[in-house]
Structure formats: structure tokens, C-alpha cells
Amino acid sequence: MNIALIGATGFVGTPILSELLSRGHKVTVLARTPSKLAPQTGLTVVAADALDANQVAKAVAGHDAVISAYNPGWSEPKIHDMHLQASQAIVNGVKQAGVKRLLVVGGAGSLYVAPGLQLVDTPEFPAQYKQGALAAREALNRLKGETTLDWSFVSPPIGLAPGERTGHYRLGADELLAGQGEQPAGISVPDLAVAIVDEIEQPRHVQRRFTVAN
Numbered sequence: 001m002n003i004a005l006i007g008a009t010g011f012v013g014t015p016i017l018s019e020l021l022s023r024g025h026k027v028t029v030l031a032r033t034p035s036k037l038a039p040q041t042g043l044t045v046v047a048a049d050a051l052d053a054n055q056v057a058k059a060v061a062g063h064d065a066v067i068s069a070y071n072p073g074w075s076e077p078k079i080h081d082m083h084l085q086a087s088q089a090i091v092n093g094v095k096q097a098g099v100k101r102l103l104v105v106g107g108a109g110s111l112y113v114a115p116g117l118q119l120v121d122t123p124e125f126p127a128q129y130k131q132g133a134l135a136a137r138e139a140l141n142r143l144k145g146e147t148t149l150d151w152s153f154v155s156p157p158i159g160l161a162p163g164e165r166t167g168h169y170r171l172g173a174d175e176l177l178a179g180q181g182e183q184p185a186g187i188s189v190p191d192l193a194v195a196i197v198d199e200i201e202q203p204r205h206v207q208r209r210f211t212v213a214n
Helices: 013-022 053-060 079-097 127-143 189-201
Strands: 002-006 026-031 043-047 065-068 101-105 112-114 150-155 159-161 170-172 186-188 208-213
Touching (some): 002 053, 013 026, 013 189, 026 053, 053 079, 065 079, 065 189, 079 101, 079 127, 101 127, 127 150, 159 189, 186 189, 186 208
Parallel strands (some): 002 026, 002 065, 026 043, 065 101, 101 150, 150 208, 159 186
Antiparallel strands (some): 170 208
């Protein structure tokens, strides 16, 4: 497939790019600084700003699907507004380009930990991640009203960390997946990438959110 990837140099985007290329997909990466990416077989890098819908549309036109792992960075003081601005620009750009399939990588904050209670609204939720999590939740809520795109939104578990690629994971919907004992569920970033590329190859969560964990 021809896949456009946004956020390819980030914590989640880097293993997504590796997983896509390892499976033989052709990948076009949208990057504000193309020089950050080394040449690889199957990889094309184009200069584009995810905050600009017209630049997104031009870059993703003609692709089979778009994956957005966009994150302005947890240390960005305007993370909330930038996240929402980019999320909307990406949706608008993908629609403008006529691409139907969009997969968005979100966060765990909007997963339910009890009926009517999402993780981001609990007292224990870390303050340094709250604004980004609130923006990701709003982006998901906006996507839920999007009927023209075949969108999916993936929420990793709390324990998203570097680790090995096992190729194994379990799926969930809107509730935070439980771990062993009192420990929250987790997943390695390479295994999250496996789940994301599996969803692109064989869609099972069209116009739905899903979560994964090991």
C-alpha cells in the first residue's frame, strides 16, 4: 500500500515507520524538517506542516491511507491548542485530498476506568500530561462526528514504553485494559506499531476507537 505518515520522527511514529517499511509498504512521510530522516528503500519524505490543511492535502493525495502520530511534544507550552489545530488540519487535509482511510494515534486519557469516568478526569492523572490528553480527547470527540472518512483512533494503554517487538497484543474498545494484579496494562511501542499496521492492512475498527495492550 501507499501510506502517508505524519509524526514519523516521534516516539510512536518511528516504530510505525519501521513496521510499515518492513512489510513492504511505500511510505510518504510528512515532515517539517525532512533532513531528520535518513534515506531508506520505500521511503519518500516531503516537506509539509501538519498545522496547514492545504500542505497536508497536497502531500497525502493519491495515498491509500494516512496515519497520524502527530504530537507537538509534551514540553510544548501550547500543546493543547497546537494538538487540536493540527488534528483538525489533518482531518481537513485528508478529506480535501480525497483519501478515505485515516488512523489517528491518540492517548490513554480518554479511556474509561469506570462507568462515566475517563482516566484524564481522575485525581491521579499526571498534571504534565493533562493538557495534551484533554486535546486528544477533544480530537476523538470531533472524529466521532466525522462520517465521510473511514477513520480509526487508537488509544495506547498507560504503560506505553520502549521494548521488544513480540508481534502479540490484545484488543479492547473504550475501557482501559487491565494488567496483571494491580498493575495497569502496558505495551511496547514496537507492538503498538504492529497493531496499528495490522489495522491499516485489515480494518476492524472503522469509525471507532480501539485500544491495545500486551
